Amino acid sequence: MTARVLHVITGLDHGGAERQLLLLLRHLPARCEVATLTSGGALAGAVLAAGVPLHEIAMRGNRDPRALPRLVRLMRRGRYDAVHTHLYRSCVYGRIAARLAGVPRVIATEHSLGDGHIEGRRTTAGVRLLYRATERLGSATVAVSPTVARRLGDWGVPASRVVVVPNGIDAAAFAYDPGARERVRERYGIGPGEFVAGAVGRLVPTKRFDLLIEAFAEVPDGRLLLVGDGPERTALEALARERGARVTFTGGTADVAGALSAMDLYAAPSTQETFGLSVLEALASGLPALYTACPALDDLPPDLAPSAHRLPTLLPVWITALRHWAGRGAARTGARPGPPPAVAHYAITAHAARLADLYTARDGDGAGAEPTERDRDERRTAVTQAPRP
Known part of the structure; x- marks a missing residue:
């Protein structure tokens, strides 16, 4: 059966992660929908033109608490097989919402983790702590290169939770x-x-x-x-x-x-x-x-x-x-x-097929292995401290 997948992304302005998502929507062997935390964006029309349903969460800032219950309600209504998050803010909110909504698989792609930067902004201890705590709520984290996988390891993300799936190109x-x-x-x-x-x-x-x-x-x-x-x-x-x-x-x-x-x-x-x-x-x-x-x-x-x-x-x-x-x-x-x-070497078809496998994999099959007791503690902390839907 074809998986039903909700992609959650911060916005749809021109950018590498946004254009990569648009390319994926054209090649993934899955029934996809998109939720964007912000409204509008230059690529929103292209998503709709591809026949993909688009949901706008209308988030007004990085700490808008109304975004979380809106995401949870959307995920519960959609009964998705998997949620796939892209970019830092959507990964934080999307993972928590998916856990609260009971989505079976939660995949996140790390597009923009640099050496001391994430998405062009300098990282802090607080950013790393929040990232690690919410990362545990997902099933697996996709690194777009071995370089990113090493950086995730430096941030404390276990190698067992990381799978390298390079970006694709048409x-x-x-x-x-x-x-x-x-x-x-x-x-x-x-x-x-x-x-x-x-x-x-x-x-x-x-x-x-x-x-x-x-x-x-x-x-x-x-x-x-x-x-x-x-x-x-x-x-x-x-x-x-x-x-x-x-x-x-x-x-x-x-x-x-x-x-x-x-x-x-x-x-x-x-x-x-x-x-x-x-x-x-x-x-x-x-x-x-x-x-x-x-x-x-x-x-x-x-x-x-x-x-x-x-x-x-x-x-x-x-x-x-x-x-x-x-x-x-x-x-x-x-x-x-x-x-x-x-x-x-980076053909989009192979990239999309690998991601489709992650949407239907069971926890314990490679990335997304059974969590340790420390993982469970961090997951409970992230969920209980989040605004309730």
């Missing part, structure tokens, strides 16, 4: 499109032969787009295309003006594939990544890529991604690399090879 959706290249370049006033380096991601400090702007200011010609939005946008725009760098800020967009087709080089100096999905998407588009942190590639043999080059976050190194690629005449033609073998 390579065909990011295949190079000459028509999209022309259309996107025209939209942003970029000439057909102009060199374009670019990146996709939330405009937050850990992405180090400031370093990218500083480096590109030293490139003789060309354009830097930053695709995404976030709290650092105003500061980054000011930096670009101050340095005289030719930078186009697109804001969030659903047409990531088109933006990648418009580029000649992908540049990602981010120092905090749990997987590095945007680098994989760039490789799927046939782009060469410069990057600092990408566990998805670091966990594979280098010959599976020969067009990806790792650089330290040193300004002179990035200046030299960008100047080198800007001077390559071949880069301006738009012609590019197909994706390297690393992209096929």
